[in-house]
Amino acid sequence: xxxxxxxxxxxxxxxxxxxxxxxxxxxxxxxxxxxxxxxxxxxxxxxxxxxxxxxxxxxxxxxxxxxxxxxxxxxxxxxxxxxxxxxxxxxxxxxxxxxxxxxxxxxxxxxxxxxxxxxxxxxxxxxxxxxxxxxxxxxxxxxxxxxxxxxxxxxxxxxxxxxxxxxxxxxxxxxxxxxxxxxxxxxxxxxxxxxxxxxxxxxxxxxxxxxxxxxxxxxxxxxxxxxxxxxxxxxxxxxxxxxxxxxxxxxxxxxxxxxxxxxxxxxxxxxxxxxxxxxxxxxxxxxxxxxxxxxxxxxxxxxxxxxxxxxxxxxxxxxxxxxxxxxxxxxxxxxxx
Amino acid sequence: xxxxxxxxxxxxxxxxxxxxxxxxxxxxxxxxxxxxxxxxxxxxxxxxxxxxxxxxxxxxxxxxxxxxxxxxxxxxxxxxxxxxxxxxxxxxxxxxxxxxxxxxxxxxxxxxxxxxxxxxxxxxxxxxxxxxxxxxxxxxxxxxxxxxxxxxxxxxxxxxxxxxxxxxxxxxxxxxxxxxxxxxxxxxxxxxxxxxxxxxxxxxxxxxxxxxxxxxxxxxxxxxxxxxxxxxxxxxxxxxxxxxxxxxxxxxxxxxxxxxxxxxxxxxxxxxxxxxxxxxxxxxxxxxxxxxxxxxxxxxxxxxxxxxxxxxxxxxxxxxxxxxxxxxxxxxxxxxx
Numbered sequence: 001x002x003x004x005x006x007x008x009x010x011x012x013x014x015x016x017x018x019x020x021x022x023x024x025x026x027x028x029x030x031x032x033x034x035x036x037x038x039x040x041x042x043x044x045x046x047x048x049x050x051x052x053x054x055x056x057x058x059x060x061x062x063x064x065x066x067x068x069x070x071x072x073x074x075x076x077x078x079x080x081x082x083x084x085x086x087x088x089x090x091x092x093x094x095x096x097x098x099x100x101x102x103x104x105x106x107x108x109x110x111x112x113x114x115x116x117x118x119x120x121x122x123x124x125x126x127x128x129x130x131x132x133x134x135x136x137x138x139x140x141x142x143x144x145x146x147x148x149x150x151x152x153x154x155x156x157x158x159x160x161x162x163x164x165x166x167x168x169x170x171x172x173x174x175x176x177x178x179x180x181x182x183x184x185x186x187x188x189x190x191x192x193x194x195x196x197x198x199x200x201x202x203x204x205x206x207x208x209x210x211x212x213x214x215x216x217x218x219x220x221x222x223x224x225x226x227x228x229x230x231x232x233x234x235x236x237x238x239x240x241x242x243x244x245x246x247x248x249x250x251x252x253x254x255x256x257x258x259x260x261x262x263x264x265x266x267x268x269x270x271x272x273x274x275x276x277x278x279x280x281x282x283x284x285x286x287x288x289x290x291x292x293x294x295x296x297x298x299x300x301x302x303x304x305x306x307x308x309x310x311x312x313x314x315x316x317x318x319x320x321x322x323x324x325x326x327x328x329x330x331x332x333x334x335x336x337x
Numbered sequence: 338x339x340x341x342x343x344x345x346x347x348x349x350x351x352x353x354x355x356x357x358x359x360x361x362x363x364x365x366x367x368x369x370x371x372x373x374x375x376x377x378x379x380x381x382x383x384x385x386x387x388x389x390x391x392x393x394x395x396x397x398x399x400x401x402x403x404x405x406x407x408x409x410x411x412x413x414x415x416x417x418x419x420x421x422x423x424x425x426x427x428x429x430x431x432x433x434x435x436x437x438x439x440x441x442x443x444x445x446x447x448x449x450x451x452x453x454x455x456x457x458x459x460x461x462x463x464x465x466x467x468x469x470x471x472x473x474x475x476x477x478x479x480x481x482x483x484x485x486x487x488x489x490x491x492x493x494x495x496x497x498x499x500x501x502x503x504x505x506x507x508x509x510x511x512x513x514x515x516x517x518x519x520x521x522x523x524x525x526x527x528x529x530x531x532x533x534x535x536x537x538x539x540x541x542x543x544x545x546x547x548x549x550x551x552x553x554x555x556x557x558x559x560x561x562x563x564x565x566x567x568x569x570x571x572x573x574x575x576x577x578x579x580x581x582x583x584x585x586x587x588x589x590x591x592x593x594x595x596x597x598x599x600x601x602x603x604x605x606x607x608x609x610x611x612x613x614x615x616x617x618x619x620x621x622x623x624x625x626x627x628x629x630x631x632x633x634x635x636x637x638x639x640x641x642x643x644x645x646x647x648x649x650x651x652x653x654x655x656x657x658x659x660x661x662x663x664x665x666x667x668x669x670x671x672x673x674x
Contacts (some may be wrong), residue, residue: 216514
């Protein structure tokens with residue numbers, strides 16, 4: 001944040017803010033190229049895998065995925081693991097796709113999948129922010145695998161070769177609202193449907209290097225700052241994963257040892273990003289909320305679609321932040337347990 | 338820019354950046370509500386006219402306008418006045434609309450229109466950035482009038498009751514890339530097609546107060562800063578129009594008096610926002626370019642789709658900036674004319 005503040009009125013010696021520079025200026029073209037290259041390097045992508053910076057959030061990708069990878073009436077496969085996965089399914093249905101749900105479970109990651117071999121692709125949401133579940137291992141898929149990684153991209157080291165498409169809005173783990181990263185491997189570029197309106201066709205944005213229409217320059221600049229931090233301060237994705245595992249383990253251990261709180265998510269499904277928990281006795285809820293706020297621990301309320309508590313441990317949350325929370329829980333336990 | 342810099346790490350006493358606040362937080366809901374209200378007040382909109390903050394730029398609106406206001410196969414009417422108007426036409430055709438071009442002229446605003454009475458709507462681009470033309474008067478239309486005001490919204494006082502829909506990306510006159518303002522008057526809400534995928538339906542975003550998916554909070558915050566400046570420092574749209582008229586008149590008068598440069602745009606079509614001009618003798622072009630750069634006058638090159646020069650006089654350009662340019666042209670004229 002300090003770097004952004006310092007550079008705000010003078011971007012790399014131009015004397016202008018990055019917000020003021022024309023999207024055709026070499027500085028912006030270089031920003032797009034550099035940021036794409038940094039994502040490629042961090043994730044281990046090949047040189048001909050395309051990285052796009054689009055607008056419209058995950059919601060537009062709920063539309064663009066079926067539009068690009070299937071025709072109206074085609075069979076497509078989705079796994080329904082929660083709030084956002086269900087939205088992706090609704091959207092594919094609205095677009096006239098024959099959606100088959102290979103598995104549905106909102107409280108744990110499903111073990112058995114019933115994938116249609118003739119569906120165009122299988123869509124998963126790798127981390128489910130509301131119910132606090134996460135695919136700890138990427139499922140085997142006989143058909144092209146598409147992943148919404150909006151809430152866990154660049155939080156762990158994954159084998160990108162397993163995916164036919166990856167998309168993620170930036171605001172959870174790698175930046176601010178306003179830009180969505182879409183990774184289209186070379187093999188997938190051949191799957192894209194003919195006759196799409198240009199705006200919806202991934203190839204339009206690929207050919208234009210994400211500059212088909214004015215890109216959200218400031219949001220992309222924030223992503224670049226986060227990538228630099230990930231690479232230079234944290235030390236890359238393996239180091240980030242190690243740190244995120246420690247953060248999550250510390251909090252889950254504290255909750256499992258608690259008599260006042262419990263985590264409802266089974267072991268193999270627990271999210272490193274969103275730790276969901278409940279009070280055993282509902283009467284402690286308002287006291288806990290008030291005291292947490294007083295202690296400066298904000299944002300512990302669950303998503304409006306699920307009551308209870310939720311601690312989000314995205315990349316920007318430090319181990320010290322988690323330690324402060326676990327100390328608070330342990331102390332609360334001593335006083336009220 | 339200084340206000341943004343000062344508030345960057347502490348938004349209104351929250352101790353957080355506006356980029357870090359949850360999109361469900363009251364601060365963000367209030368930001369959306371306030372910004373919508375300020376646009377309503379500045380433009381003289383009615384309380385039930387909806388103001389949306391969307392992503393995807395003008396390009397997504399090229400899709401959403403035909404999707405919302407017509408069905409596939411329906412007749413729609415467009416006026417082709419330049420680069421962006423032509424893109425809107427291409428997109429409507431790609432979406433299977435029966436596009437009728439009511440008039441086409443890229444070098445002047447057309448005088449005679451051949452509007453189909455049974456087309457769903459008539460689409461115009463009010464200001465044409467590449468060729469430097471602008472609708473000085475809004476054309477009469479027997480069918481609902483839709484306007485792309487991406488390059489002149491809030492630059493002048495217009496009669497909003499004339500329009501069935503107005504859209505504008507923010508980066509030219511009211512903010513930074515990443516947010517698009519769409520104004521959907523109440524009467525138009527009844528025209529919207531049934532059965533649209535939720536993301537593309539204006540009503541989805543209206544019901545959700547532009548928070549259906551995470552809005553581009555930072556870009557909207559910059560828009561609010563610009564609206565405050567427009568209202569409090571400039572004194573509203575009439576004052577802004579007076580200032581913009583003075584700026585443009587000064588530059589056009591200088592060009593019309595020049596023997597080295599000429600403006601190719603006829604009087605009744607000239608844009609207040611983008612003043613396009615050419616060198617009478619091509620040999621003076623590199624000398625003029627070099628000396629302008631040396632004098633700190635940047636961005637005078639024409640759009641890549643048109644050679645020659647272009648001075649963009651958007652709201653943020655001051656009268657003093659224009660005076661510096663006209664002094665430079667007059668001085669250049671004295672030395673080389």
